[in-house]
Amino acid sequence: MSIKKLIWKTFNKLGLKIERINKVDNSYLPIYKRLYKEEALKEKRFYNVGAGEFSHPYWTNIDKHSDWYSKAQQTNSFLEYDLFSLEKLPIQDDSAEVIYSSHVVEHISDEAAQNLFNESYRILKEGGIFRFTTPNTDLGYRAVKNNDRDYYYCISDYSTKETMERVRLNKPMSEASIEQIFLFEFASQLSEIADIESPRRISDEEFNKIFEEKSYEEALNYITSMCSKEIQGKYPGFHINWWNKEKSFRMLKKAGFSKIYLSAWGQSFSPILRETRLFDKTHPKISIYVEAIK
Numbered sequence: 001m002s003i004k005k006l007i008w009k010t011f012n013k014l015g016l017k018i019e020r021i022n023k024v025d026n027s028y029l030p031i032y033k034r035l036y037k038e039e040a041l042k043e044k045r046f047y048n049v050g051a052g053e054f055s056h057p058y059w060t061n062i063d064k065h066s067d068w069y070s071k072a073q074q075t076n077s078f079l080e081y082d083l084f085s086l087e088k089l090p091i092q093d094d095s096a097e098v099i100y101s102s103h104v105v106e107h108i109s110d111e112a113a114q115n116l117f118n119e120s121y122r123i124l125k126e127g128g129i130f131r132f133t134t135p136n137t138d139l140g141y142r143a144v145k146n147n148d149r150d151y152y153y154c155i156s157d158y159s160t161k162e163t164m165e166r167v168r169l170n171k172p173m174s175e176a177s178i179e180q181i182f183l184f185e186f187a188s189q190l191s192e193i194a195d196i197e198s199p200r201r202i203s204d205e206e207f208n209k210i211f212e213e214k215s216y217e218e219a220l221n222y223i224t225s226m227c228s229k230e231i232q233g234k235y236p237g238f239h240i241n242w243w244n245k246e247k248s249f250r251m252l253k254k255a256g257f258s259k260i261y262l263s264a265w266g267q268s269f270s271p272i273l274r275e276t277r278l279f280d281k282t283h284p285k286i287s288i289y290v291e292a293i294k
């Protein structure tokens with residue numbers, strides 16, 4: 001048992017509570033009052049898409065109820081919205097101050113992601129900021145090419161029985177090839193280590209053949225095109241998409257954004273998004289951070 005788990009277990013036995021790291025630090029609230037009008041704070045015009053257990057008095061969570069994420073969703077209210085629906089967000093034009101989305105776009109199709117980008121542009125105020133973070137597929141593929149298993153620092157964690165059951169792995173990740181680990185990162189249901197019933201799997205041999213015969217983007221798109229939306233509906237925690245700088249910028253421009261730039265962990269253009277106790281907490285070592293200003 002890890003030290004962290006032992007501490008949690010000890011405190012639970014004693015009947016004590018440890019404040020979750022995503023709970024807002026009240027000392028940081030004045031910055032909102034200094035930068036934004038009272039109306040924006042009262043109406044919570046800051047939107048976290050795919051928010052999970054995120055909680056903040058000035059932010060509105062946008063999420064879709066799911067048994068997969070039920071534990072994270074049970075403590076906070078959220079605006080129900082299905083990204084796959086391709087519908088408009090139930091939010092007025094030119095009203096949002098900031099939109100943030102962490103490790104969400106890899107769970108949805110290009111079509112759904114483009115709709116999210118389009119809707120973000122529509123609802124943002126002039127000068128409003130949209131920031132999203134997601135696994136950087138370029139780094140993952142580089143690791144495959146270099147056989148750099150150390151890049152996947154979570155291999156040991158994903159080899160424990162508890163985590164394997166949670167993320168649906170049929171064997172410890174430590175026993176998987178680097179090709180299958182990479183596949184699980186951007187096309188989970190096609191990886192041979194995914195513990196689900198899937199009509200399609202990609203072997204190491206087929207994986208290497210695809211990348212030999214096709215260009216990099218063509219290979220990635222070919223693979224993700226085989227992912228089933230129906231299967232993703234059953235296992236929404238799986239990944240079915242890939243992202244890098246070029247693709248992100250291209251789709252944001254299509255949505256209408258012209259001010260787009262590559263950011264980094266904790267280096268947002270927006271002061272409120274630099275609070276890394278609340279934002280950019282998911283896998284910073286392997287993530288790409290992109291921002292756009294309306």
